[in-house]
Amino acid sequence: MVHCNWAKTPSFRCEITCSLGKEFVNMVTVGMLSVLLFVSGALADCTKQAALSITAPEKLEALSGSCLQIPCSFRPKDEQTFISTRKIFGVWIKNYSRFGENPNNVIYNSSGAVSTYPISITGNLSQRDCTTLFSNLTTTYTDTYFFRVERERFKATADCNSLQITVRDSPWRPSIAIPGDLKEKESVTITCSALTPCPHSPPQLTWNLQQDSHNKTEENTDGSFTTKIQQNITLSDTHDGKKISCSARYPVNQGNDTKTAETEETLSVSYAPKDTSASISPSGLVSAGSWVKLTCSSRAKPPVSSFTWFKKSRDGAVKVSEGEIYSFNVTDGGVYYCVATNDLGNQTSAELDLTEAGSDQDSPTIQKLKAVR
Numbered sequence: 491m492v493h494c495n496w497a498k499t500p501s502f503r504c505e506i507t508c509s510l511g512k513e514f515v516n517m518v519t520v521g522m523l524s525v526l527l528f529v530s531g532a533l534a535d536c537t538k539q540a541a542l543s544i545t546a547p548e549k550l551e552a553l554s555g556s557c558l559q560i561p562c563s564f565r566p567k568d569e570q571t572f573i574s575t576r577k578i579f580g581v582w583i584k585n586y587s588r589f590g591e592n593p594n595n596v597i598y599n600s601s602g603a604v605s606t607y608p609i610s611i612t613g614n615l616s617q618r619d620c621t622t623l624f625s626n627l628t629t630t631y632t633d634t635y636f637f638r639v640e641r642e643r644f645k646a647t648a649d650c651n652s653l654q655i656t657v658r659d660s661p662w663r664p665s666i667a668i669p670g671d672l673k674e675k676e677s678v679t680i681t682c683s684a685l686t687p688c689p690h691s692p693p694q695l696t697w698n699l700q701q702d703s704h705n706k707t708e709e710n711t712d713g714s715f716t717t718k719i720q721q722n723i724t725l726s727d728t729h730d731g732k733k734i735s736c737s738a739r740y741p742v743n744q745g746n747d748t749k750t751a752e753t754e755e756t757l758s759v760s761y762a763p764k765d766t767s768a769s770i771s772p773s774g775l776v777s778a779g780s781w782v783k784l785t786c787s788s789r790a791k792p793p794v795s796s797f798t799w800f801k802k803s804r805d806g807a808v809k810v811s812e813g814e815i816y817s818f819n820v821t822d823g824g825v826y827y828c829v830a831t832n833d834l835g836n837q838t839s840a841e842l843d844l845t846e847a848g849s850d851q852d853s854p855t856i857q858k859l860k861a862v863r
Contacts, residue, residue: 541567541646544620544637547712549654550687552627553661553749555742557688561713562613562620564639564648572644578615581638582607582622587649601640607631615639621713623690626744629657661751664695664738673834674761676725682736682753683718691745692717697736699723727761730791762835763790768828768842776820784816786828786839794830801826802841820844 544564552558566572582598589595598609608626613619620637634654638647664684672678684693692707695717703719710716719736723729737752766788776782786797799811802825810816810826826842 536650540648540650542637542639542648543567544648544651546620546637546651546653547714548652549656551662551685552624552631552655552657552687553740553742554627554629554657554659555747555749556627556740557690558624558627558655558657559612559687559689559715560622560624560653562622562637564618564620564637566639566644566646568644572639572641574642574644576642578639578641580611580615580620580622581640581647582609583636583638583647584633586634587636587638587647587652599640624655627657629659631655632657661693661738661740661749663751663753664693664736666734666736666753666755668734668755668757672725672729672757672759674725674727674729674759677722678725679720679722680734681718681720682734683716684738686715686717689715691741693738693740695719695736695738697721697734699734725757725759727759727764727791729757730759730761732757760791760834763788763794763830763832763837765789766828766830766837766839768826768839770842770844778821780820781817782820782844784818784826784828784842786814786816786830788830788837788839790830790832790834792832792834794832796831798829798831799826800829 542564544562546560546562550558550560579599579601581596581600581604583589583595584597585595586592594606596604597607598605600611600615608624610623610625611620612623613621620639622637624631632655634652636647636649636652639645662685664682667681667683669678669680680699682695682697684695686692686707689707689709692705692715695703695705697703697719699721703721705717705719707715707717717738733754733756735752735754737750739748739750741747742749766786769785769787771783771785784799786799788794788797796812797814798809799813799816800807801810802808807827810818816826816828823844826844828839829836830839
């Protein structure tokens with residue numbers, strides 16, 4: 491069995507007592523006190539040697555003014571000593587498990603002998619369920635805690651299973667879960683979730699996706715709780731760049747006040763070309779034999795990978811050029827259009843109709859052409 495007692499000396503040292511005797515291990519301080527303790531294999535066997543062990547989170551955070559539910563179950567090493575018809579009592583100890591040196595470290599005993607902290611064991615101890623509720627927390631409750639069981643002859647503390655509780659004044663920002671690689675026309679579920687250390691008084695979640703969203707508080711596999719809201723949406727190009735904001739309002743001080751935190755995420759949605767159009771320069775009337783420039787424009791995500799120009803003929807559309815700009819010497823009329831393409835699809839522009847607009851009186855052999863969309 492290994493015991494470690496801290497000696498308050500200028501260098502801080504740990505006195506280790508085991509079957510091999512006693513030795514002192516100097517502690518190394520770097521900046522804030524960083525302790526490197528080398529004890530070969532001894533501490534690794536702590537749980538095996540302990541008379542009592544519990545299953546509970548090693549670290550928990552809580553919000554001041556609210557409560558904290560601690561999921562907890564225990565297991566005695568010696569079942570024969572533990573079995574009894576007598577009532578079981580649960581005890582919570584703060585700071586240091588060896589409370590004999592400081593009885594004030596005992597903050598709660600379900601027998602009623604001690605109740606200096608607002609604590610209640612809500613689990614059924616006879617079923618080895620030590621689930622506990624801390625109420626009306628303040629930041630002064632930030633500490634290390636140990637659980638103890640007392641039942642007739644069986645009295646043991648779970649020395650190897652300390653629980654670090656940190657009580658904070660500010661609430662946690664909720665998290666927004668968005669599936670990756672969003673594409674238009676897909677239906678996706680977006681989730682906003684918030685830590686819920688006090689399931690008896692969960693946070694209220696709201697967001698800009700939907701008013702009056704249904705809040706749901708769920709138990710996680712480790713016994714903790716999460717509150718969430720969800721919304722299914724069918725994506726389109728209009729969702730690209732949309733900001734989703736979600737806020738979590740935590741009731742505190744028995745519901746008389748709230749503490750709020752908010753988070754925001756931006757959607758990134760891929761989509762096929764949109765608003766594809768063709769334009770001509772110069773605009774208006776142009777003389778036959780003049781150079782004209784046709785320009786194709788479109789918006790897409792990912793960007794357009796290719797622009798293709800077509801001219802309509804009696805036998806169907808004929809590909810005449812590739813690229814955003816098509817320049818040519820116009821000799822007669824014709825109907826032109828462009829197609830914009832990316833990885834998700836393509837879109838065709840409206841047609842650009844170059845029609846004859848009559849003869850030039852000064853040059854009767856030259857025709858005027860007019861672009862008609």
